[in-house]
Amino acid sequence: MRSTSEAPATEPQPVLSLADREAGGSDPTARLEGGSPGAVEVHDLGHSFGELGVIELLELSVSAGEVLGVVGPSGCGKSTLLELVGGLRAPVRGAIEVDGAGAANERLARCSYMPQRDLLLPWLTAIDNAALAPRNRGATRAEARRLAHPLFERFGLAGFERSRPSELSGGMRQRIAFLRTLLAGKPVLLLDEPFASLDAITRAEMQEWLAEALAAESHTAILVTHDVEEALYLSDRVAVLSPRPARLIAELRAPSPRALPRLDAVTSAGFTATRERALAALARGRR
Amino acid sequence: MKSRLAPLAIVLALIGAWELAARLDVLAHGLHIEPFLVPAPSDIAASLWSDRGLLADNGWVTLKEVLGGFALSVVAGVGFAIVLHLSPTLRRAVYPLLIASQTIPIVVIAPILVVWLGFGIGPKLAIIALICFFPITVNTLDGLRSVDPDLVKMIRTLDASRRQTLWRVEAPTALPFFFSGAKIAVAVAVIGAVFGEWAGSSSGLGHLIQEASAQLQTARTFAAVAVLSALAILLFALLAAIERRVAWWGPKETST
Numbered sequence: 400m401r402s403t404s405e406a407p408a409t410e411p412q413p414v415l416s417l418a419d420r421e422a423g424g425s426d427p428t429a430r431l432e433g434g435s436p437g438a439v440e441v442h443d444l445g446h447s448f449g450e451l452g453v454i455e456l457l458e459l460s461v462s463a464g465e466v467l468g469v470v471g472p473s474g475c476g477k478s479t480l481l482e483l484v485g486g487l488r489a490p491v492r493g494a495i496e497v498d499g500a501g502a503a504n505e506r507l508a509r510c511s512y513m514p515q516r517d518l519l520l521p522w523l524t525a526i527d528n529a530a531l532a533p534r535n536r537g538a539t540r541a542e543a544r545r546l547a548h549p550l551f552e553r554f555g556l557a558g559f560e561r562s563r564p565s566e567l568s569g570g571m572r573q574r575i576a577f578l579r580t581l582l583a584g585k586p587v588l589l590l591d592e593p594f595a596s597l598d599a600i601t602r603a604e605m606q607e608w609l610a611e612a613l614a615a616e617s618h619t620a621i622l623v624t625h626d627v628e629e630a631l632y633l634s635d636r637v638a639v640l641s642p643r644p645a646r647l648i649a650e651l652r653a654p655s656p657r658a659l660p661r662l663d664a665v666t667s668a669g670f671t672a673t674r675e676r677a678l679a680a681l682a683r684g685r686r
Numbered sequence: 687m688k689s690r691l692a693p694l695a696i697v698l699a700l701i702g703a704w705e706l707a708a709r710l711d712v713l714a715h716g717l718h719i720e721p722f723l724v725p726a727p728s729d730i731a732a733s734l735w736s737d738r739g740l741l742a743d744n745g746w747v748t749l750k751e752v753l754g755g756f757a758l759s760v761v762a763g764v765g766f767a768i769v770l771h772l773s774p775t776l777r778r779a780v781y782p783l784l785i786a787s788q789t790i791p792i793v794v795i796a797p798i799l800v801v802w803l804g805f806g807i808g809p810k811l812a813i814i815a816l817i818c819f820f821p822i823t824v825n826t827l828d829g830l831r832s833v834d835p836d837l838v839k840m841i842r843t844l845d846a847s848r849r850q851t852l853w854r855v856e857a858p859t860a861l862p863f864f865f866s867g868a869k870i871a872v873a874v875a876v877i878g879a880v881f882g883e884w885a886g887s888s889s890g891l892g893h894l895i896q897e898a899s900a901q902l903q904t905a906r907t908f909a910a911v912a913v914l915s916a917l918a919i920l921l922f923a924l925l926a927a928i929e930r931r932v933a934w935w936g937p938k939e940t941s942t
C-alpha cells in the first residue's frame with residue numbers, strides 16, 4: 400500500500416501530441432524515425448524472486464513526452480522495475496502498458512533500455528555499437544553507420560566513430576550507450592542509472608548534456624537513479640521508492656524547467672526545497 | 687630478448703647432456719642395452735637430414751590427416767555446441783554422454799574404425815575428429831554460456847532476433863573460448879593421427895615410427911617423433927596467431 404503521498408499524486412498531465420511538442424520549439428530535424436513518445440501505465444505491480452519480495456503494489460503512470468525519475472535506496476528493485484516495464488521479465492502480478500500495448504513482447508518492441516553499465520561490445524567500433532538497433536532491423540552496415548553519424552556530431556563524439564570502446568573515456572562510453580538507445584527509435588526510453596559509474600565532475604557534465612538531449616526533442620523516459628538531485632534535475636516528476644520491497648512513498652513534481660544550466664537549476668530555492676522533501680521521504684521510507 | 691635466452695640455454699644444456707650421455711654409452715650401460723639403441727641428438731639430426739625425403743612424404747600424409755580431422759571436428763564441435771546452447775533440455779541430456787565419450791579408449795576404437803571405414807584416410811579422420819571434438823565442443827559451449835546476461839537483455843531491446851543475439855553477442859563472446867579448445871585439439875590431433883596409422887596404414891609419420899622402431903632404427907624413430915612434435919607446435923602457433931588477429935578481445939594471455 401501507498402503509505403504517504405506527497406504532492407497530490409499525478410494530476411493527470413495532458414497527453415501531448417507530437418505536433419504540440421514540435422510546435423513547442425524542439426528541433427524537428429533531430430527527431431529519429433519511429434520515436435514518437437508513448438505513455439506508460441503500471442498498475443498493481445508486484446514482483447518477487449522466489450521468497451524475496453522486490454516490488455509491492457506499485458502504481459505509476461508516465462504520460463507521453465514526460466520524463467519520470469525514480470529514486471530509491473540501493474537494491475530496492477529499481478532495475479527490476481525497468482526490466483518489468485521493458486518486457487524483459489514477467490511480473491508476478493499486476494498490469495503494465497507501454498504505448499497502449501500490454502503483452503511482454505509488444506512492450507519489448509516499444510522500449511529501449513539503457514542498462515546500468517554501458518555494455519558496449521568490445522569487438523565493435525563506437526559507431527557500430529551505436530548502430531546496433533538499425534543493424535538488427537536489417538540495415539546494412541553502411542546504412543546503419545549513416546544513421547548514427549549525425550548523432551556522433553551532435554553528441555560531441557565526432558572523430559571517434561572508429562574507436563574501440565576500450566579507447567574511450569567513461570563519459571564517452573556512456574554517451575555512445577545513450578546514442579545506441581536513442582537510435583533504437585522506440586517510444587519509451589528506460590535509463591538505468593546512466594551515470595552511476597562516472598566521477599563527480601564528468602557526471603555533472605553528463606547530466607547537463609542529457610538534460611539538453613532530452614529537451615531537444617520529446618521523449619518519454621523512466622530514469623532510475625539513487626541520486627535525488629540527478630532525478631530532480633533531469634525529470635519532470637520524481638517517484639520515491641521505499642527500501643525493498645519497493646513501494647511508492649512519494650511523488651514530487653520537479654521544480655525547474657529542464658535544460659537550465661545545471662548549477663542555476665540545482666541551487667534555485669525551489670529545487671533545494673523539493674530536494675529536501677524528497678530526502679525526507681526517502682528517510683521516512685527507511686523506518 | 688633475455689627472457690628468450692634463458693629457456694634456450696636450458697634446452698641446449700639438456701640436449702648437450704643427452705649427447706654426452708649417449709656418446710659415453712652411459713645410458714646404454716645403465717639400461718644394459720646395445721649402444722646403437724640409444725641415439726645421440728647428433729644421430730637424430732643426421733637422420734633428419736638423410737631421411738628428409740621420407741620424413742617429408744610421410745609428414746605430409748599425417749599433416750593432411752590432422753588438418754582434415756581437425757576441420758571435421760571444428761564443424762561438428764561448433765555446430766553441436768550451438769545446438770546444445772540453444773536447447774537447455776538437450777544440453778542436460780547430452781552433456782553427461784559427451785563426458786562419457788571421453789572415457790572411450792581411442793586405441794581400442796581405432797582398429798574397429800579401420801574395419802568399418804577401410805585402410806584409407808577415413809578412419810584416421812574419424813579418430814582425429816573424435817579426439818578433437820571434446821575440447822572444441824566443451825570450450826565453445828562454455829563460451830556461449832558465459833555471455834553476460836545483461837548484454838543479451840540490452841541487445842534484445844535493440845530488436846535483435848534470437849539468431850542476431852547469437853551472432854552479434856554470444857558468438858563473439860565464445861570465440862576466445864573456442865580458440866582455447868582448438869589449440870588443445872590440434873595438439874592431441876597429432877596423437878590421434880598416430881593411433882589411426884598404427885591401426886592400419888602404409889604411410890604417415892605414425893606408420894614410419896612403427897616401422898622404424900620394429901627394425902630398431904632408433905635414430906629414424908626419434909627423427910619421426912621430432913617431426914611430429916614440430917608439426918604439433920607449428921599448428922598450435924598458427925592457431926595462436928589466428929586467435930590474436932580475429933579474437934583479440936579475449937582474456938589476455940600470458941606469453942609463453
Ligand SMILES: Nc1ncnc2c1ncn2[C@@H]1O[C@H](COP(=O)(O)OP(=O)(O)OP(=O)(O)O)[C@@H](O)[C@H]1O
Nearest residue numbers: 448451453472473474475476477478479480625643
Ligand atoms: N535475477 C535475480 N534473481 C534473484 N534476485 C534478484 C535478481 N535480480 C535482482 N535480485 C534481487 O532483487 C533486489 C532488487 O534488485 P535490483 O537490481 O532491482 O535493485 P536496484 O534498486 O536496481 O539496486 P541498485 O541501486 O544497487 O542498482 C536485490 O536484492 C537483488 O539482489
Ligand SMILES: [Mg+2]
Nearest residue numbers: 477478479515
Ligand atoms: Mg539497479
